Amino acid sequence: MEAGKTKVISVLVENKPGVLHMIANLFRRRNFNIESITVGPSVEPDSSRMTITVKGDDKTLDQVVKQVAKQIDVLKVVELEYGGLVMRELSLIKVAVKDAKERSDIINFVEVFRGRIVDVSTDSLIVEITGTPDKIDAFLNVMKTFDILELARTGITALGRGTKSIRINE
16 A cells, blocks of 8 residues: 555454543554544444544554554454445535525535535525545535535444454454
8 A cells, every 4th residue: 555545444342431542542653643533332242343544554554453453452453445345424514505596506516415404594504415535525625615614524434345244253
């Protein structure tokens, strides 16, 4: 992998206080910026699943992955391969609306990107877009012509395709 290329890592961890900090600190010590990290319950009892997206070269990232796998609260680590995964990100975008024409234009763009309007006020809309990071980036690029008041992105969450899964006993 070239410098600057993205890697998606799925980590199954014990659901205990301090585990997220320990993982993030490991990346910090290696001087890696985590592009995104999502954490939530997994299908395994008392465990959580982290999806971590980072950029870097193969050699260094491989070392970091091995170090993550050695941590006591880490149950399993899998590198997800592009093309062999399904990834999504959620974004909420609050956009100022000056008039009826601008509101109509924004709604039309939202429909084209298969988004949803999740909140409406007299002078703003909140849009929800779900998809790949590229899709969200494309939508945001179109929305630059409007006044974006706030933006929140969840970061990538991903699963490998097919029946192979990240589970403790597999």
